[in-house]
Amino acid sequence: MDIKEIIKPENLVYSKSKVQIDTITHYCPGCTHGVVHKLISELIDEMGIQEKTVGVAPVGCAVFAYNYIDIDWQEAAHGRAPAVATGIVRLNPDKFVFAYQGDGDLASIGAGEIIHACNRGENILVVFINNGIYGMTGGQMAPTTIENMVTSTTPCGRDHERNGYPLKMTDLVAQLPGTSYVTRQSAQTAASVRKCKRALKKGIQNVLDKKGTSFVEVVSTCNSGWKLTPVQANKWMEENMFPYYPLGDMKDSEKGEPVSNN
Amino acid sequence: MGELRLMKGNEVLAEAAIRCGCDGYFGYPITPQSEVMEMLMERQPWDETGMVVLQAESEVAAINMVYGAAGSGKKVMTSSSSPGVSLMSEGISYIAGAELPCLVVNVQRGGPGLGTIQPSQADYFQAVKGGGHGDYKMIVLAPSSVQEMNDFVDLAFELAFKYRNPAMILTDGAIGQMMEKVELSDYKKRWTEKEVNEKNGSWATFGKPSTRERNVITSLELDSAKMEVNNQRFQEKYRRMEAEEQRYEAIQCDDAEYLFVAFGTAARVCEKAVEIAREKGIKVGLLRPITLFPFPKDVIKELAPKVKGFLSVEMNAGQMVEDVKLAVYDAGCNQHVEFFGRMGGIIPSPGEVVEALEQKLMKEGK
Ligand SMILES: Cc1ncc(C[n+]2csc(CCOP(=O)(O)OP(=O)(O)O)c2C)c(N)n1
Ligand code: SF4
Numbered sequence: 001m002d003i004k005e006i007i008k009p010e011n012l013v014y015s016k017s018k019v020q021i022d023t024i025t026h027y028c029p030g031c032t033h034g035v036v037h038k039l040i041s042e043l044i045d046e047m048g049i050q051e052k053t054v055g056v057a058p059v060g061c062a063v064f065a066y067n068y069i070d071i072d073w074q075e076a077a078h079g080r081a082p083a084v085a086t087g088i089v090r091l092n093p094d095k096f097v098f099a100y101q102g103d104g105d106l107a108s109i110g111a112g113e114i115i116h117a118c119n120r121g122e123n124i125l126v127v128f129i130n131n132g133i134y135g136m137t138g139g140q141m142a143p144t145t146i147e148n149m150v151t152s153t154t155p156c157g158r159d160h161e162r163n164g165y166p167l168k169m170t171d172l173v174a175q176l177p178g179t180s181y182v183t184r185q186s187a188q189t190a191a192s193v194r195k196c197k198r199a200l201k202k203g204i205q206n207v208l209d210k211k212g213t214s215f216v217e218v219v220s221t222c223n224s225g226w227k228l229t230p231v232q233a234n235k236w237m238e239e240n241m242f243p244y245y246p247l248g249d250m251k252d253s254e255k256g257e258p259v260s261n262n
Numbered sequence: 263m264g265e266l267r268l269m270k271g272n273e274v275l276a277e278a279a280i281r282c283g284c285d286g287y288f289g290y291p292i293t294p295q296s297e298v299m300e301m302l303m304e305r306q307p308w309d310e311t312g313m314v315v316l317q318a319e320s321e322v323a324a325i326n327m328v329y330g331a332a333g334s335g336k337k338v339m340t341s342s343s344s345p346g347v348s349l350m351s352e353g354i355s356y357i358a359g360a361e362l363p364c365l366v367v368n369v370q371r372g373g374p375g376l377g378t379i380q381p382s383q384a385d386y387f388q389a390v391k392g393g394g395h396g397d398y399k400m401i402v403l404a405p406s407s408v409q410e411m412n413d414f415v416d417l418a419f420e421l422a423f424k425y426r427n428p429a430m431i432l433t434d435g436a437i438g439q440m441m442e443k444v445e446l447s448d449y450k451k452r453w454t455e456k457e458v459n460e461k462n463g464s465w466a467t468f469g470k471p472s473t474r475e476r477n478v479i480t481s482l483e484l485d486s487a488k489m490e491v492n493n494q495r496f497q498e499k500y501r502r503m504e505a506e507e508q509r510y511e512a513i514q515c516d517d518a519e520y521l522f523v524a525f526g527t528a529a530r531v532c533e534k535a536v537e538i539a540r541e542k543g544i545k546v547g548l549l550r551p552i553t554l555f556p557f558p559k560d561v562i563k564e565l566a567p568k569v570k571g572f573l574s575v576e577m578n579a580g581q582m583v584e585d586v587k588l589a590v591y592d593a594g595c596n597q598h599v600e601f602f603g604r605m606g607g608i609i610p611s612p613g614e615v616v617e618a619l620e621q622k623l624m625k626e627g628k
């Protein structure tokens with residue numbers, strides 16, 4: 001069969017979402033950011049919400065998210081994405097606003113903003129890329145870095161005596177009445193990518209339904225920062241991060257957990 | 263004639279915001295400006311005009327909420343006092359870098375550190391020379407009466423949108439707390455979504471319709487060659503502000519041999535000092551900068567050759583005096599420029615200002 005006979009619209013089983021911009025990204029091969037960008041692009045496309053979506057990009061490797069997803073974007077200062085998203089959504093309550101943040105951004109410098117945005121039940125989706133490290137600045141310890149993990153600022157491994165314990169932000173925000181859906185996902189296999197997409201979709205739908213804050217953590221790899229190949233990084237994540245950051249839904253207001261009336 | 267009221271400066275800021283069609287206020291309590299948000303919460307403008315008022319968890323959060331909301335093309339503001347404005351400085355720099363319009367009010371108190379809650383003008387440098395990082399400027403308006411607290415809110419928004427730049431009202435605890443008669447502005451309607459789109463749709467982020475490219479609000483540009491072009495564009499804008507927006511009030515300057523230069527509360531003191539000095543036969547006038555950036559240097563250039571000297575009177579250790587000196591120098595003049603000020607939250611008395619004039623400028627040999 002000639003290739004031209006195969007490439008026909010009726011044979012199409014998969015294509016790049018039109019919301020995903022056709023360009024080379026700056027992400028390292030194997031980086032989770034790219035996969036999650038793809039999922040968000042697909043969902044914005046499939047759910048037909050491009051015209052009402054405003055994304056808030058973090059400071060971190062995803063700072064250039066606005067070059068990859070074809071929607072209106074604001075680039076926030078380090079850690080402040082939830083406050084920026086609050087400002088947008090409070091004045092534009094019918095828009096879909098999401099904050100996309102790394103773990104240094106969300107759990108360290110921006111710990112205050114995320115707690116308060118979730119506690120107010122801001123009607124936003126938070127996408128939390130937890131790769132346990134500061135990717136952008138070259139692999140320093142993040143608040144989420146697991147114990148004994150070697151980073152450029154914990155060359156002998158993270159030691160709780162000196163550096164405290166890895167922070168489980170998702171468990172924390174699940175306690176807050178303002179959050180409606182809180183889940184921890186990953187995106188290293190075809191199956192986990194599909195699950196992650198379902199979780200993101202639910203988070204988006206909850207925001208469209210004005211249910212308060214949806215919070216989707218994606219336990220992620222930073223193979224460059226971890227100094228591992230993409231395949232090794234996936235394995236390392238499964239073996240070392242999943243036990244400390246177990247996957248699954250932590251809160252689902254549809255199943256009866258308290259939600260704020262915000 | 264608008265509605266006449268007897269009101270506190272801080273309360274007037276809130277009232278003026280509602281009346282000028284402000285879309286949102288985000289703030290955090292700090293003395294001596296907490297009445298701004300208290301008044302807004304009391305007035306509940308969300309029922310009346312649809313204006314959003316939110317108490318943020320910190321000044322850092324407040325200014326970033328302003329950034330987000332301003333990015334959506336709407337009229338938004340915050341207010342704080344000195345320590346809070348320090349915390350906002352990073353955000354103000356981002357807002358300037360992303361070229362967003364907004365209003366920041368600083369009802370100054372004395373510093374450094376926690377300092378004092380009494381009035382001060384010690385944040386002049388912070389307001390006009392940057393405050394945050396990077397080469398940026400804000401339009402800085404300095405009201406000297408409760409009436410101007412009313413008038414400058416609308417003016418600040420007008421200038422902020424004209425230049426797509428943050429504007430600041432730099433006032434102090436005295437004007438914030440004092441009660442005076444004020445003629446309130448008439449109500450202006452908030453912009454409709456359609457108007458926001460027409461006016462600001464070329465840059466604002468409220469969702470990308472299929473008819474335009476996506477809008478991206480950012481201050482980031484890693485390519486130095488492009489970043490320098492951005493910097494040049496900002497600087498050009500600041501030069502345009504200098505050319506078009508210098509504002510001042512000249513009181514008894516026509517025949518003056520000496521000039522006080524003072525803004526805000528210090529200018530009120532100097533008005534009285536002019537009276538006292540004139541009774542003593544000293545020909546002195548008052549030049550009151552209304553815009554601190556752009557500094558009204560053109561009028562100083564014009565007046566400098568006609569006078570014997572300037573006395574910059576400030577409630578700080580001597581900050582604006584540097585800009586007076588620069589303006590006199592730029593005019594090719596060598597008149598004496600002296601400084602008199604009080605710190606720590608103390609307002610100088612008109613008597614001590616006149617005495618300083620006599621001591622510093624009128625003694626033999628000066
Ligand atoms: C105020 C401020 N402090 C520090 C930095 C430097 N900085 C840039 S990115 C970053 C860490 C980002 O880590 P993370 O949020 O985990 O994102 P990742 O790159 O891992 O996705 C830091 C500390 C900054 N840009 N601004
Ligand atoms: S440094 Fe890490 S987080 Fe950044 S792009 Fe590379 S793999 Fe991804």
Ligand SMILES: [Mg+2]
Nearest residue numbers: 102103133135
């Ligand atoms: Mg990280």
